[in-house]
Amino acid sequence: MIPINSILVYNTSEIVTPKGFTPSRGNAMKNTEITKNAAILIENGIITEIGNSDYMTDKYKNFDGITLDAGKKTVLPGFVDSHTHFIWGGYRENEFSWRLSGMSYMEIMKNGGGINSTVKMTRESTSENLYELGFKRLNSMLSFGVTTVEGKSGYGLDAETELKQLRVMKKLGENHPLDVVKTFMGAHAFPEEFKGKENAFVDLICEEFIPKISEEKIAEFCDVFCEENVFNAVQSEKILKTGKKYGLIPKIHSDEIKSVGGTELAVNIGAASADHLLNIKDEDIKLLSDSETIATLLPGTAFSLKENFAPARKLIDSGCAVALASDMNPGSCFTESVPLIISLATIYMKMSIEEVITALTLNGAAALRKEKITGSLEPGKFGDLIIINEDSYKFLNYHIGVNLVEKVIKKGQLVFSKGDNYVF
Numbered sequence: 001m002i003p004i005n006s007i008l009v010y011n012t013s014e015i016v017t018p019k020g021f022t023p024s025r026g027n028a029m030k031n032t033e034i035t036k037n038a039a040i041l042i043e044n045g046i047i048t049e050i051g052n053s054d055y056m057t058d059k060y061k062n063f064d065g066i067t068l069d070a071g072k073k074t075v076l077p078g079f080v081d082s083h084t085h086f087i088w089g090g091y092r093e094n095e096f097s098w099r100l101s102g103m104s105y106m107e108i109m110k111n112g113g114g115i116n117s118t119v120k121m122t123r124e125s126t127s128e129n130l131y132e133l134g135f136k137r138l139n140s141m142l143s144f145g146v147t148t149v150e151g152k153s154g155y156g157l158d159a160e161t162e163l164k165q166l167r168v169m170k171k172l173g174e175n176h177p178l179d180v181v182k183t184f185m186g187a188h189a190f191p192e193e194f195k196g197k198e199n200a201f202v203d204l205i206c207e208e209f210i211p212k213i214s215e216e217k218i219a220e221f222c223d224v225f226c227e228e229n230v231f232n233a234v235q236s237e238k239i240l241k242t243g244k245k246y247g248l249i250p251k252i253h254s255d256e257i258k259s260v261g262g263t264e265l266a267v268n269i270g271a272a273s274a275d276h277l278l279n280i281k282d283e284d285i286k287l288l289s290d291s292e293t294i295a296t297l298l299p300g301t302a303f304s305l306k307e308n309f310a311p312a313r314k315l316i317d318s319g320c321a322v323a324l325a326s327d328m329n330p331g332s333c334f335t336e337s338v339p340l341i342i343s344l345a346t347i348y349m350k351m352s353i354e355e356v357i358t359a360l361t362l363n364g365a366a367a368l369r370k371e372k373i374t375g376s377l378e379p380g381k382f383g384d385l386i387i388i389n390e391d392s393y394k395f396l397n398y399h400i401g402v403n404l405v406e407k408v409i410k411k412g413q414l415v416f417s418k419g420d421n422y423v424f
Contacts, residue, residue: 005412006065007383010039010053013072013391017377018358023294023366026319030354034393040075042383045411049379068407068414074393076357077377078147078384078408079338080364083275083296083325085185086137087130087165088155090121092330115155115189118330122155122165130168137328137336138176142416144338145386145405150181150325150368152223154188159209162186166218177415177424181368183221183251184213187231187239202235206242214246221272221368222248226262233261240269249369255280256301267291273323273367277310278302285311289319294367297359298327299344300335312349323363324356339401346397353397383412 015038018024024031039056041049043065049056057067095113108114122130134151141149153165166182173180186209187202194201213219222243226236240250250269254262256276263284266274274288275296288295297310315322324341327333338360345351351359365375374382388396388404395404408416415424 005045005383006043007068007409007412007414008039008041008056008060008063008065009068009070009075009385009387009409010057011072012038012040012053012070012075014038014393015040015050015075015377016357016393017077018362019376019378020362021372023321023363023371024358025321026289026316029316029322029358029363030352032354032357038075040377040383040385042409042412045383047377047379047381047383050377066414070387072391073406074388074390075377076386076388076393077361077375078386078410079145079360080148080368080370080375081141081146081326081328081336082150082273082323082364082367083298083327084149084336085152085154085327085329086149086336087134087151087153087168088118088122088330089125089130089133090118090330092117095331096334115331116192118155119157119189119191123158123161127164127168130165131171134168134172135176138172138178138180139422141336142178142408142422143405143418144336144403145408146178146336146338147384147386147408147410148179148181148365148368148370148374150183150221152183152185152188153219154185154223157186157189157191159212162209163212163216163218166213170218177410177413179374181221181370182219183223184210184219184243184248185223185225187224187236189225189230199235202231202238205239210242210246210248214248219248221251223251223253225253226260226265227253227256228258228260233265236262237265237269240265240271244269251275255284259284263288266293272369275325276301277315278307280311285315285318285320288315294323294363295320296323296325296367297345297349298325298333299349300337300341301327301333303340303344304333309344309349312345312351316351316355321363321366322355322359323367324359325364325367337401337403339403342397343400353394356397357393383409385409389418
C-alpha cells in the first residue's frame, strides 16, 4: 500500500532553508543553508532525511511512496503567512479609489467606508458565504506557496459574528490543505453602537466574548489593535491578560500610526508577536531584541497606504527576530501576493533575500508558535515545501513581482501543481 503522504523529491538544483527549532535572530537571519543537487524524503507527512540526490535515489530505489523529479529546480520551505484577516464579507473597492484620489479616512467613513462597513457586511454574511470566500482565498494563497496561514476575526465586533468568523476558519482548516491558525481579534475597533462607551465594550470582550471563545476552544491567539483612537495600552492589557487567563496567547497590532505603548506591552505580557511597527521607538526595538516576541512586518500595508516602511534593517541589526506577512484584509491591503512582499522587503526595506526567506518561513512559524513543527526543511518537521520554476532562490526577488511557485507539497502530499491547478 502506497502511503499517500510519503514522497521522495529528488534531482533538485538546491534545497534552501533556515535551520533550527527556534526563531532566527538578528544577522543570523541571513544564514540559510543551501544543499546542492539534493533530495528530501518525507514519510507519513514528516521529513525524515535530506541528502545528495544520487545517494538518496540509490538508497531508496525500492521506496514504496511517490517519487517526484524536481527537474533541477529550487526547493524551499512552504511560506508561513502569520498575519491575515482573510475572513470577511463584502468588498471596499470604491473606498480604495477614494483613497487614491486623496480622500481622508474620516471622509471615507462619512461616505460609508472604513472598517465599520466591513463589520456591517460581515454581520450580514452567512457562514456558507464566508466559507466559500475563505476557501477561494486559501486556494490563492496556496498558489503563492503558503502552507500555513493565520486568520483573525475582528469584523464582527459582537459575540455572534466573531464566533461565526472563527467557526468558519475552523471548518476551513479541517477541509483545506493549509494549516489555518485562528486568532480572536474582537478588539479590532469600537463598534458604532459603543461610541462614547469604549470601556464598556472592553468589559464585554473580557466578560462575554473571550469566555465563549474559550469554551468552544476555537482560537489559539488573542490580538488587539493598540493604537491612538482605538484601544489604548491599559485597555489592551486588560483584554490580553483576560485572554491569557483563558488560554489565548497574546498578539498585538502595535506602533502602526503612533507609538502608544503597544510594543512595551507586547514584551511585558509575553506576546508571540508585535505586528506593523512602522513607528516603533528605538527603546522599544531594544526591548524586542531582548525578548522572545517576534517583530512581524507588513510591507504590503505600508505600500498600499503610501506610508513609510517599518525599519526592518534597524530591527534586524539590533538582534530582533523579524517575520514578514501579507496582512491580507479588505481595507488597507487586499493582497495575498508573496512576490509583492518579497519585492517590497528587499527593494525598500533593505532586507537580503536570505533574510526574507527566513522571515517568511521559520520566523513566520515562530510568530505562530509553530517553529518546532514547520518553517524549515529538516528531519522531524512537517514536509511542507515548495518547488520554484528556477534553479536558484535568488530569482525570488530578481524576477520582480512574479509568482515562481510551480508545486506545493503539504505534509508530504502534492496539493498544488501549476498548470494542473489544485490537485488535493
